[in-house]
Amino acid sequence: MTCEDNGLIEKLSEKLLECEGDLKGRKDDVDTWTDSLEELSEIEDAFKKDGKFKLRGKTILDIGTDCVKPLYIALKFKPKKIIGINEEFLYSYTSDIEQKSKLFAEETKIKFYDCSLFDKETLNRILKKEKVKNGFGFVLVSKTLHHLRTGECKRKQGEKHDCAEVETEKNCTYKFEKEVIFEKLLGLGKRVIVYEAFLPQEKDDDKVRGRGGYFTTKEWMDIFEYLLSRKHKVVFIRPEPFLLEEQALAEVEAMLRRVDIICFYVEKQDVKDAKNL
Secondary structure (H helix, E strand, O other): OOHHHHHHHHHHHHHHHHHHHHHHHHHHHHHHHHHHHHHHHHHHHHHEEOOEEOOEOOEEEEEOOOOOHHHHHHHHHOEOEEEEEEOOOOOOOHHHHHHHHHHHOOOOEEEEEEOOOOOHHHHHHHHHHOOOOOOEEEEEEEOOHHHOOOOOEOOOOOOOOOOOOHHHHHHOOEOOOHHHHHHHHHHHEEEEEEEEEOOOOOOOOOOEOOEOOOOOHHHHHHHHHHHHHOOOEEEEEEOOOEEOOHHHHHHHHHHHOOOOEEEEEEEOOOHHHHHHO
16 A cells, blocks of 8 residues: 555545544534423423413523523523523534524523623623623523532542642532522522432533532432521422422432432512411
């Protein structure tokens, strides 16, 4: 075989690998669109008020947005504005959705920003720019809550690693500071909608250093106990609709052991609302 033949084969191999990478990227994009549509069908009832969808004129903050659900929500429910924030956009279609949504979702303004929930300065600048003065009507946290870990590493017994070293931090899982996170979320919107995979025995492939790791049953129970202690209204949508009350906590723990998806929303209550429950 000549040198020319070897060179041609090498170029063809490189081109093939490039095409395979492109095909994988496109497949991943298609999977994201399909998954988002399926997830919205499980989430959408959390937007109901008094049994009806009343999103026209409302604003939504989508934390950790996949950029696709905002478009589906705009087309179906026509809210006034959807703001999506994410720390690192990896989607090739983000700008296309933002720009082209103006053509076929005219009633809804969709905007995406590179911003962390913990970046107070940038977030305040976004709220000012978008003229969001009194918070959002809804805050959507879809498959993102378990990434909002800010506490110290939860060291598993027998696991050896140095938390002080960034290189080994991948072995860490930070604590979830429920008091900090939920009060921040409820400060941003009237109703916080949480949609999460419950896969405590599986590896979180989307984990970024210590900020990741699916919630354990104990972590979920700590979250729900805290929300009830604060007299917040907690309503489950999936796997079945019900108002969470203290006497139902044992049933919730049993439910978590047999499901892999949960969806619920949280609202602050005033004294009048609390008495009527």
